[in-house]
Amino acid sequence: MGTFIIEGGHQLKGDIQPQGAxxxxxxxxxxxxxxxxxxxxxxxxxxxxxxxxxxxxxxxxxxxxxxxxxxxxxxxxxxxxxxxxxxxxxxxxxxxxxxxxxxxxxxxxxxxxxxxxxxxxxxxxxxxxxxxxxxxxxxxxxxxxxxxxxxxxxxxxxxxxxxxxxxxxxxxxxxxxxxxxxxxxxxxxxxxxxxxxxxxxxxxxxxxxxxxxxxxxxxxxxxxxxxxxxxxxxILPDMIEIGSWIGLAAMTRSEITIKNVKYDELGVIPATFRKLGITIERQGDDIFIPAHNDGYEIQNYIDGSILTIADAPWPGFTPDLLSIVLVVATQARGSVLIHQKMFESRLFFVDKLIDMGAKIILCDPHRASVIGHDFKSKLKATTMTSPDIRAGISLLIAALSAKGTSTIHNIEQIDRGYQNIDTRLRRIGAKITRLGNDKS
The missing domain is CATH 3.65.10.10 (Enolpyruvate transferase domain)
Structure with missing residues (x-):
């Protein structure tokens, strides 16, 4: 079983190219x-x-x-x-x-x-x-x-x-x-x-x-x-990876350019992250995320009620990015309800985030309420195990933003969906080490 050792709390900077979908x-x-x-x-x-x-x-x-x-x-x-x-x-x-x-x-x-x-x-x-x-x-x-x-x-x-x-x-x-x-x-x-x-x-x-x-x-x-x-x-660039890098940039308050994203094929993904207060600039076919040094604020609905982000079949928001949105919300200003309609076990990884200090109420297998820290309290490093691909990348993003050194086991789950992720993240400044298998 492979393991990542992640030294969190560092701002990242540079370009990253999404893999094929x-x-x-x-x-x-x-x-x-x-x-x-x-x-x-x-x-x-x-x-x-x-x-x-x-x-x-x-x-x-x-x-x-x-x-x-x-x-x-x-x-x-x-x-x-x-x-x-x-x-x-x-x-x-x-x-x-x-x-x-x-x-x-x-x-x-x-x-x-x-x-x-x-x-x-x-x-x-x-x-x-x-x-x-x-x-x-x-x-x-x-x-x-x-x-x-x-x-x-x-x-x-x-x-x-x-x-x-x-x-x-x-x-x-x-x-x-x-x-x-x-x-x-x-x-x-x-x-x-x-x-x-x-x-x-x-x-x-x-x-x-x-x-x-x-x-x-x-x-x-x-x-x-x-x-x-x-x-x-x-094959198109992977929209789930593109959404993951948007979330990573926001959580680590990093300046990142995501290259050659086929922007017109991303549907509501950019708009959904903007609802969380994240600045997304389209530059040709690239996405530029500036460093959010002043944080980001979740938008409420027009009547002032709390925002709900839910998955739905295309052209709705993809369920594969709800775990990323949930992690990003832990450091936002404001609150959001995450509603995972399509799979009943995908939110169970939130207990790891709660251990890291996130304010999350798991209402039931499908819904989680998140109250953001606004970066006034950093997530704390911990040891965790990746249960599936999307939860795994979400925990990795949390670890990269957290204070201290975290350990993630069972990283084969992350490798199932993300190509040479540790190598690519190191190129933009991430402090991440792989132990226990031969991926590089």
């Missing part, structure tokens, strides 16, 4: 299975979850060529379908939440898709019903081995269908879209997720020869085609 990469990598032709993917983040998926594709027989530090070419012309029934596949698949999105492409192209119950963050129930209900409507037969927690779908032929999704699941929508592009006839998906990363997937599939209308909306119409071709695709 983790959540987009997991979708795009699965989509290479839809064609036997080469697919080049650029801006691929070097993080544990993505590397695990690339390794899994390699085990499936996909040819993987590394063109450079963040560029790969994949060719799925000789997929080993027998591997899907192996114990090794079951073991590898369990270790990665994103492995569920292998099922749609495998089903569409080969008529069968299997997956063990995926692992990933321990943030509450993350059901798979939306995925499999969509496959069933396209004509697949579903089976589930309860003893091995092993899912399977099979079909001699997929046929287009109308479906109203029970939730706007991003991975569920992506999986169904990847199955439908090779189905016979027309598919209509209503209440589809429409995140920029899903738009990226759809636009990539169109370049491969798919016919998809309504990209960017919650109503997708797909006309199935017989075959897809290869393409080249570049």
């Amino acid at each position: 983790k959540n987009e990469a997991l979708q795009i990598l699965c989509a290479v299975l839809l064609t036997d032709q080469p697919v080049e993917i650029n801006n691929v983040p070097d993080i544990i979850d993505v590397n695990k998926l690339i390794d899994l594709l390699n085990h499936l027989g996909v040819k993987v060529t590394k063109n450079g530090p963040e560029s790969y070419t994949f060719q799925a012309d000789k997929v080993d379908l027998d591997f899907l029934q192996s114990e090794e596949y079951k073991t590898l698949g369990r270790g990665l939440r994103g492995s569920i999105m292998l099922v749609g492409p495998l089903l569409a192209r080969f008529g069968k898709g299997y997956i063990p119950r995926p692992g990933g963050d321990k943030i509450g129930r993350r059901r798979l019903d939306t995925h499999f209900e969509g496959f069933i409507k396209l004509g697949a037969k579903f089976r589930y081995n309860r003893e091995e927690y092993f899912y399977g779908v099979e079909a001699d032929e997929l046929n287009g269908a109308y479906m109203l999704l029970d939730e706007a699941s991003v991975t569920g929508t992506a999986n169904i879209v990847m199955a439908a592009v090779l189905a016979k006839g027309a598919t209509t998906i209503y209440n589809a997720a429409c995140e920029p990363y899903l738009q990226q997937l759809c636009n990539m599939l169109v370049r491969m020869g798919a016919k998809i209308d309504g990209i960017g909306s919650n109503l997708l119409k797909i006309e199935g085609v017989k075959k897809l071709k290869g393409t080249t695709h570049t």
Whole structure:
């Protein structure tokens, strides 16, 4: 188990470049299975979850060529379908939440898709019903081995269908879209997720020869085609990492420029941080955060009532940044209610912040009330363990702002979503040391 040792209380300064988007990469990598032709993917983040998926594709027989530090070419012309029934596949698949999105492409192209119950963050129930209900409507037969927690779908032929999704699941929508592009006839998906990363997937599939209308909306119409071709695709910068750096700059009162952010794809993220009183300056396609030496003040609603920040499907505020917002609020002037609607266990990390001196009332598994210190009382260093990716980065930000030296264990959770984070933070002045694993 790896560990970070963090000497907090230092102002940082400099430029930081966001990595490629983790959540987009997991979708795009699965989509290479839809064609036997080469697919080049650029801006691929070097993080544990993505590397695990690339390794899994390699085990499936996909040819993987590394063109450079963040560029790969994949060719799925000789997929080993027998591997899907192996114990090794079951073991590898369990270790990665994103492995569920292998099922749609495998089903569409080969008529069968299997997956063990995926692992990933321990943030509450993350059901798979939306995925499999969509496959069933396209004509697949579903089976589930309860003893091995092993899912399977099979079909001699997929046929287009109308479906109203029970939730706007991003991975569920992506999986169904990847199955439908090779189905016979027309598919209509209503209440589809429409995140920029899903738009990226759809636009990539169109370049491969798919016919998809309504990209960017919650109503997708797909006309199935017989075959897809290869393409080249570049992954967007990671909006969650961009939000993390905004929060880091505010909490450490640092002057930081976040480079090449694809600002127009960030939705309400900048506006949400501005509601916390954070100054965000757009400079071309960069974001400049000045040093908040006088602190930052949370805006109330027009009628004077306390601000609530809640997550919602796109174009609402992403749940992956609520933990960052919560940490940033601990040093603001004013109060805010954080409402995590989509996952019931994501706020449980606040006990670590309370140990550090934060004023937080955990109302229930979904809501936390935060009363800011206005930097009049610094958070205190402590020893903690990262429970998941987003809580982990939030605790790291808290430690970098705290007085004294903190220790964070289980940093593999952070490495799952953030590329060489300690190296990149040291470049802008952070005092952070890695112990116990070989990441650098």
